[in-house]
Structure formats: structure tokens, C-alpha cells
Amino acid sequence: MAQLRGTVLVVDDEAPILAVLRRFLTKAGYNVVVAPNGEAALQLVHTGPLPDLIVLDLMMPVMSGFEVLSALRVNEDWANIPVIVLTATMGYSTDHLQVDALLEKPFDVEDVEAAIQAALERRRKKKGTAKKRKRTKQR
Numbered sequence: 572m573a574q575l576r577g578t579v580l581v582v583d584d585e586a587p588i589l590a591v592l593r594r595f596l597t598k599a600g601y602n603v604v605v606a607p608n609g610e611a612a613l614q615l616v617h618t619g620p621l622p623d624l625i626v627l628d629l630m631m632p633v634m635s636g637f638e639v640l641s642a643l644r645v646n647e648d649w650a651n652i653p654v655i656v657l658t659a660t661m662g663y664s665t666d667h668l669q670v671d672a673l674l675e676k677p678f679d680v681e682d683v684e685a686a687i688q689a690a691l692e693r694r695r696k697k698k699g700t701a702k703k704r705k706r707t708k709q710r
Contacts, residue, residue, distance in 0.1 A: 577623035577691055578602040582612040582639065583657065584631040588676075592626065595680040601687070609634030613642055616649055623694075624687055627670075629658040640668060651697075653690035655683070 579601045581592045589605045596603045604622065606612035610633045616622065625643075629636035636656065643649045656668060659676040671693070672686035 575602050576600040578604060578620070579624050579626060579687060580604045580606065580612060580615060580622035581626045582606045582609060582631070582636070583626075583628040584608055585628070588628075588657070591680065592683065596684065596687075599684055608632060609636060609639040612639055616643075616652075621649070621652060624653045624655065624671075624690055626655045626657060626683065626687070629656060629660055629663075640670070644669065651694070653694050655686045655690060657683070 576599070579596055581589055581596070581603060582605075583589050583592075584607055586607075589607070593603045593605055604615060606615055608631045609627075612625070612627070613634070616625075625639075627636045627639060636658070640654065643652060643654065654670040655672040655674065656663075656670050657674050657676055657678055661675060663673060665671065665673050671690035674682055674686060
């Protein structure tokens, strides 16, 4: 059995988008967990285990992606989870939202996977650098 490439939490209120991303990312080797809105997503994050990355829609009922981002940023355990935003609402930037990538709907699944790979690689490098600093301080 192939090793999983990580757990991705996909949050979107559109069932067809959840289905397409779940199918494609599962075939690509990811463990995929889905949530139909921000409130359900935060409940999954809270009960753990933490996802390696979140793919997040901005405009959803119950709790928006903006509210999810705010909740993630104020929790120390959740603040470093990479987030990729998929949205039909343009006018935002990755810097403004403080996310790893921003992709416009309709999206290409290969672009989503490329953004996931890049974000996970940045996270691995950041963790590796932090471990090296910690070892250097201990000497």
C-alpha cells in the first residue's frame, strides 16, 4: 500500500466540488476529509487529528471561510496549518487573507494539487529549519 501524502480538509458548501476534490485528491494519494461549511470544518479541526492542509471556500452558509481563517489564526495549534482558498469571489490576495494560495473557481484540479504540494513542501522546509535552530540552541 502506498504511503499517504498527508491529510487534506476540503471545506465547501457545494457538494459537487467536494465530490470532485475528494475523488481527485484521494487518487493522488491524500487522505481527504470534507466539511460542508466552516462550522463543521472547525469542529473537525478541534476534535483532531489536525489536517496537514485545508482547502477552503470563502462564501458559505453557517460560517464563512473568512470566519474560519480568523479562528485558525487565533489558535496557536492551528495557526500554522497551510490554507488554500478556492473562491468565485475575487478581489482578495494571498497576502490580504494570509493564506498559501488563492485559486479562482472554476478551478483546474491539477492547479489545486500543485498548490497543495507547494504549500506542504514549504511547511516541511519551515519545520526542518525550526528543528535545526532548536538543535543549534541546545548545543
